[in-house]
Amino acid sequence: MARPKISLIGGGQIGGVLAQLCALRELGDVVLFDIVEGMPQGKMLDIAEVARVDGFDVDLKGTNSYADIAGSNVVIVTAGLPRKPGMSRDDLLGVNAKIMSQVSEGIKEYAPDAFVIIISNPLDAMVTLCQKVTGFPPERVMGQAGVLDSNRFCSFIAWELGVSVRDVNAMVLGGHGDTMVPIIRYANVNGVPVMEQLVRKYGDEAKANEVMTAMVERTKAAGGEVVKLLGNGSAFYSPASSAIAMAEAILRDQKRVLPTCALLQGEFGVDNYYVGVPCVLGAGGVESIIEFSLDEQEQALFDKSVAAVKGLIDELPTILPDLADVLNS
Structure with a gap:
């Protein structure tokens, strides 16, 4: 039986970690593509030489x-x-849109x-x-953002409460940006609401709200925090691991419920836009979207995030005028 084939487009920091994780988990055979001659070949040789x-x-x-990506799953x-x-x-929209179209x-x-x-990025x-360019069914094209953003949020909560992040x-919903x-x-520790735990810890609801607000804001700015500390480059370990969780769910038909940038067709009041929501990922890709009721404040924040995504998408025909008809279809 032939192994699955995974192709990675982009041989930078994330691409290299992705390749290593695919190999370590034996998800399938791996191809790493990049336009820089020798670089993807060197990275893959380096990984291959520690197979034993x-x-x-x-x-x-x-x-x-x-x-060489032909036949990829x-x-x-x-x-x-x-x-x-x-x-x-x-800020990356102009240059990365041209790369993504190619x-x-x-x-x-x-x-x-x-x-x-x-x-x-910008992800959505x-x-x-x-x-739009590939014309693939929307259930086969998705974005990794919510898995990463949600895990960052979980990490900050775990550190604050002194519990295992696994529990x-x-x-995190919405666009992968400052409006996420x-x-x-719904944040909980094995079913116990986080806010209840914060109130117990501090004995004061106002202080608990202050601490939660700080964690929310840190989650929104988490990518920028890494960028500032690195000084040259952006996060690569955490985005790679998050994408591998999605790929594994598809390749192994795990039916994982993961926050995914998926095309909404009426769910959460959004029609025909990609945005982050909880999805079931399995052998069919995005097999379903799990919709739930948002309260008034949550809906307002979600709508604001979707509006930011729409603003970016509206700029694409200007950046890529040759694709205007495709983008507006």
Whole structure:
């Protein structure tokens, strides 16, 4: 029985970690593509040479040709410029839209049956662009953001309460940017509401709200915090691990419920826009969207986040006038 094939578009920091994680988990054979000659070949050779130590047995290939992604079951796209200190994800729209349009054409030609997971920023706009250019069914094109943002939120809660992060459940919805929406109401530690635990810890509801607000704001700014500390580049371990969770759910038909940038068609009051919501990921890709009621405040924040996504998408035809008809379809 042939192993699945995973192709990674973009051989930078995230691409290298993705390749290593795919190998360690033996998710399938891996191809790492980049336009820089020698770089993806060198990274894959480096990983392949520790197969015995790490105990994996898959084929690894670095390439500068899109033709080598033929037959891919899953394609993960990281191509594009990373953020620099002081930049928002949205600042990358102009340059990364041009890169994504080229990448999408390559996927469309050589991997027409693949599921596509986008990591490139600004995430929601890049997923939209990829789906429009490839013409793939929306359940096969999705974005990684909510898994990462939700896990960051969970980490901050765990650190604050002094509990294992494995027992914390929390979810972030909306666009992958400054307007993302951490859902406080459902955050819990093995079913016990986080807010109740914070009130018990501090003995004061006002202080508990202050602490939660700080964690929410840190979640929204978490990517920028990493960018500032690194000084040159952006987060790569956490986005890679988050994307691998999505790829594994699809390849192994796990039916995982993961926050995913998916095309909404009426859910949460949004029609025909990609935005982060809880989805069931399995062999069919985005197999369903799990909708639940938002309270008035949550809905207002979600609507604001969707409006920010719409604003970015509205700019795409100006940046890519040759694709205006496709983008407006």
